[in-house]
Amino acid sequence: MTTEREENAADAAQPALPDDVEKLQALLEDERGKAQAYMQNWQRAAADFQNYKRRVEEERSESARFANAAMIINLLPLLDDLDRALHNIDAHLAGLTWVDGIRLIHRKFQAVLDMAGIEEISADGQNFDPAIHEAVSQGPGEENKVIAVVQKGYKLGDRVIRPSMVVVGKGNEPGEA
16 A cells, blocks of 8 residues: 555656646747747848848949049040040151050050940930930931030940030921932
């Protein structure tokens, strides 16, 4: 026969009562939910940090690129002057070595701009586009077509750093055939 003391010891060795088990399971589920929420918040914060790093790097490279563009904008008038000088050379000066030297300097200047990603905007004969062209006058010619380029325009990537100054055709005058 078992004594009362042995029965109490046997009860203590038995698992917790069903009421306690339910409380513990509810507590465990609550803690699992908190852990899941913490994990999702951590993942969101990690993704936000990655996006922040990428955005800062893009901004840094873009600001460096456009700082170079500011310098190039100041150099473009020099390129225009070289272009005009080379187009207006007398025929009897064309074969001189110093003129050839100026042509080489012009080519090197063009190569530096090409390496920097600067592109000339093609304008002559194109449809007038106010996003890349600046109309300085109108003349007889096909309506809304560029008939002459007064000053070349340039782009850096997709961004216009100087629009082309152009003469735009206004169409035929009444009485013209």
